[in-house]
Structures are given as C-alpha cells and as structure tokens.
Amino acid sequence: MKKWVGDSVLRVKISRPKSNIEESFTLYGDKSIAHRALILGALPKGKYKIINFPLNRDCMTTLKCMNKLGVIIRQENSTLYVSSPGYEGFNKNVGTLDCENSGTTVRLLSGVLSGIGAECTLIGDSSLSKRPMSRIEIPLLKMGANIESNNGYIPINFKECAVLEGITYELPVASAQVKSCILIAGFLSDNNTTVIEKVSTRDHTERIFKYLGADIFVNSNSNSISISRSKIMSKDFYIPGDISSAAFIIACALLGENCKVTLKNVLLNDGRIKYITLLKKMGALISIKENGIVNGENIGDISVVSSKMYGIEIEEDIIPSIIDEIPVLAVISAFSNGTTSIHGIEELKYKESNRVESIIKNLRNIGIECNIVNDTIIIHGNDSIIDKTISFESFNDHRIAMAFMAVAMRNKGCIIINNWECTDVSFPNAICYFNKFFDIRNVY
Numbered sequence: 241m242k243k244w245v246g247d248s249v250l251r252v253k254i255s256r257p258k259s260n261i262e263e264s265f266t267l268y269g270d271k272s273i274a275h276r277a278l279i280l281g282a283l284p285k286g287k288y289k290i291i292n293f294p295l296n297r298d299c300m301t302t303l304k305c306m307n308k309l310g311v312i313i314r315q316e317n318s319t320l321y322v323s324s325p326g327y328e329g330f331n332k333n334v335g336t337l338d339c340e341n342s343g344t345t346v347r348l349l350s351g352v353l354s355g356i357g358a359e360c361t362l363i364g365d366s367s368l369s370k371r372p373m374s375r376i377e378i379p380l381l382k383m384g385a386n387i388e389s390n391n392g393y394i395p396i397n398f399k400e401c402a403v404l405e406g407i408t409y410e411l412p413v414a415s416a417q418v419k420s421c422i423l424i425a426g427f428l429s430d431n432n433t434t435v436i437e438k439v440s441t442r443d444h445t446e447r448i449f450k451y452l453g454a455d456i457f458v459n460s461n462s463n464s465i466s467i468s469r470s471k472i473m474s475k476d477f478y479i480p481g482d483i484s485s486a487a488f489i490i491a492c493a494l495l496g497e498n499c500k501v502t503l504k505n506v507l508l509n510d511g512r513i514k515y516i517t518l519l520k521k522m523g524a525l526i527s528i529k530e531n532g533i534v535n536g537e538n539i540g541d542i543s544v545v546s547s548k549m550y551g552i553e554i555e556e557d558i559i560p561s562i563i564d565e566i567p568v569l570a571v572i573s574a575f576s577n578g579t580t581s582i583h584g585i586e587e588l589k590y591k592e593s594n595r596v597e598s599i600i601k602n603l604r605n606i607g608i609e610c611n612i613v614n615d616t617i618i619i620h621g622n623d624s625i626i627d628k629t630i631s632f633e634s635f636n637d638h639r640i641a642m643a644f645m646a647v648a649m650r651n652k653g654c655i656i657i658n659n660w661e662c663t664d665v666s667f668p669n670a671i672c673y674f675n676k677f678f679d680i681r682n683v684y
C-alpha cells in the first residue's frame with residue numbers, strides 16, 4: 241500500500257517527466273495568513289469562521305496553542321469555527337506551549353503572551369531550537385515584558401508582568417515575524433507603538449488588524465507602522481491559496497515541456513508575488529487574472545506555460561519578498577541559461593535549515609556549478625535535460641524537499657528525496673499535485 245504522508249523516504253522514479261500537461265489547481269490557504277487569522281482573529285471576544293484553512297503541521301501547531309489559551313475551535317474539513325474569549329479572557333497560566341517547527345507560531349505568540357502577561361514556556365523541535373529568538377526578546381524586554389530565552393534561543397519563559405509600554409523600534413533584521421510580534425505586543429500595550437522597517441516585509445498583520453478595525457496606520461513614506469490598543473471585532477476569514485506552495489507547481493510547469501497550468505484564487509499580495517515578477521524577468525510566460533479582494537488581500541488566478549528561461553541578478557532589497565521562494569528559484573536558475581546571482585542571502589541561514597548550505601549542497605549534487613561569494617549565491621545554469629539518479633537531502637526542511645522535487649521535470653533518471661515527511665509542515669498533500677507532472681512510484 242502506498243502511504244504518502246509521513247513516509248520517511250520518498251523515491252521518485254521517473255522514466256520521463258510528463259509533457260503537454262494542461263491542469264488547473266486549487267490550493268489550501270496561505271500559511272502566513274492562516275496563522276494570523278487564528279492569532280489576531282481571536283484577540284476580540286466573539287465567534288467567527290475561517291474558510292480554506294490549511295491543515296498543515298505549522299498551522300495545526302498554532303491551532304493547538306490557541307486552544308490551550310482558551311480559544312474553542314471546531315474543525316469541519318477545511319473550515320474552522322472559532323469561539324474566542326478575547327485576549328482579556330485568555331488562559332494566563334498555560335504551562336508549556338509546543339511551537340514544534342513553526343517560527344511564525346513562536347514569534348507571534350510571544351507578542352500575545354507578553355501582552356497579556358501570561359506565565360508560560362514556549363518550546364519547539366530541534367530545528368526551531370536553532371533559530372534566533374533574541375530578535376523578539378530584545379524589543380519585548382524594552383516594552384517591559386518579563387521574559388527570558390535560553391541565550392537567544394527557545395525555550396522562552398514568560399512571567400507575569402504589568403501592562404506593556406509602547407515603543408518606537410527600528411527593525412535590525414527584515415523580518416515579518418519580528419514586526420508582527422512587536423505590533424501584537426504594541427496593540428496590547430498602554431500607548432502607541434511604531435515599528436520602522438528599512439526594507440518592507442510581508443504585511444498580512446497590518447492588513448488583518450485593519451480588517452478587524454484596529455487603530456493602525458501605515459506610513460509608506462517613512463516605512464513605519466503605528467498601532468495602539470483599540471476596539472476590534474470578530475470577523476470571518478477566507479484564506480486565499482498559498483502562493484508559496486504554488487511556487488513549486490509554477491516551477492514544474494515552467495521547467496516542463498509544453499505544460500499549461502492555472503492556479504485558482506491564489507494570494508496576490510504585492511509583497512508575496514515578487515517571485516512571479518522575477519520569473520517574468522527570467523523569461524517566464526505567466527499571466528495573472530485578478531479576482532478581487534477578500535479580508536484585505538488581493539486574490540486571483542495565475543496561469544503559467546513552459547518557458548525558456550535566462551539567468552538574472554536578484555538584488556538584496558527584494559529578498560524579504562521572496563525569502564520562502566529562494567530554494568525553488570535556485571532550482572529554476574540551475575535550468576536557465578546563464579548566471580543568476582542572488583544578493584543579500586544572510587537571513588536564509590536562519591530558516592528551517594541553513595538554506596544557503598542546503599541549496600548549494602543539493603545543486604552541486606545535480607552537477608550545477610554554484611558558489612557563495614560574501615552574501616551572494618551565484619548559480620551557473622543551463623537549459624538542459626539530465627539523465628541521472630540523484631539522491632537529495634531535504635535537511636528536514638519542507639521548502640528544500642519540494643524545491644528539489646521540481647528537478648524531476650528536467651531529469652530522465654530517478655530522484656530520491658530523503659525525509660519527504662517534512663513537507664507536512666506547509667503542504668501535506670503535495671504529492672497529489674506533483675504526480676500530475678511525473679510518475680511517483682516507489683515509496684519506502
């Protein structure tokens with residue numbers, strides 16, 4: 241019996257990738273928005289629904305944590321029915337909350353827990369234990385939170401504290417998770433909080449606060465966001481299709497032969513579709529049909545056809561907007577003619593794996609010439625078809641596993657991806673999509 245989810249090794253055996261594929265896909269909701277629909281959505285007291293909630297491991301982690309805080313959540317397929325006591329009624333003595341693999345959960349919840357003065361410990365898995373937490377600890381301490389991390393890593397201990405003080409804080413790293421943590425703590429604090437970004441990061445937190453009715457002001461001239469405690473109301477959410485999961489399907493279509501693929505009702509937030517902008521610069525034939533706005537976010541259909549691609553320069557200021565797509569962009573670059581240079585990749589080292597190392601090791605495994613010079617990944621690609629048996633490490637990183645799966649579109653041989661089960665973190669049923677593009681045979 242084949243068992244897709246949870247298998248430790250996935251062996252993809254392909255005599256030849258399929259060609260002439262014409263498919264239309266609908267994806268589960270965007271992971272970043274889903275976390276926020278649960279965490280921010282539950283701040284006011286009341287009942288609401290979340291439609292198209294992604295049942296991936298990260299979002300289910302947030303769901304379990306919110307449940308421990310006292311939020312009642314009933315799941316019916318991909319719809320959640322949420323009943324929240326509001327942040328004033330959250331359980332302040334929660335003990336330990338396990339954030340498992342999820343950076344978004346630990347960082348956003350830290351804002352909530354500090355803001356309500358909870359007694360709690362946040363823990364996580366071995367990957368999360370290696371990710372930096374001083375980036376949230378420092379501003380939260382400035383606001384008066386009573387927290388202590390393990391020398392900048394989890395576990396983070398939260399102790400009872402007085403109501404936080406608002407701050408003005410310039411982000412030392414371009415991180416939407418850190419920005420969101422401070423905005424949430426700021427919303428729960430006594431006076432105004434302003435966060436200044438040198439480089440813009442995804443703005444779902446700002447949009448959702450606005451959607452709920454909060455006093456939040458985004459100043460695009462000074463790249464700052466100000467928030468203060470205000471009355472907010474429970475509202476329903478529809479979560480648009482996950483653009484970061486769509487990225488892998490788009491890659492398969494582009495690298496394939498004569499494929500034509502449409503992704504329906506995908507998130508089209510400006511800060512999340514720079515991947516598409518870059519692919520177009522590389523020669524990709526992609527078109528977008530806008531379908532409107534739902535809970536403050538643009539959605540639409542993305543259509544892709546197989547294209548001849550060329551290497552490009554990717555500048556540092558765009559990195560936060562493509563941070564999750566860099567692994568798959570690296571794979572596409574490997575099969576594009578010419579050199580692609582990705583500048584300013586430092587933050588990639590602090591993801592679910594050190595993605596700079598994971599990308600380079602796996603690209604070299606294909607035989608692609610690539611290196612790192614200072615803060616730049618340089619990939620010398622060529623538009624070729626290979627015929628090799630290749631075994632890739634996922635490094636237990638969902639986005640690395642799925643990015644290198646796309647190599648199958650250019651390989652007549654067999655690909656093995658170790659520890660495929662980590663893809664549960666964002667895209668549990670990815671296999672059902674990938675097997676439209678190539679035959680996935682033996683699963684061990």
Ligand code: S3P
Nearest residue numbers: 272344414415416417418563564
């Ligand atoms: C996320 C922000 C990004 C991204 C992560 C999700 C979010 O992290 O890599 O997958 O939901 O805010 P950073 O903001 O820390 O770069």
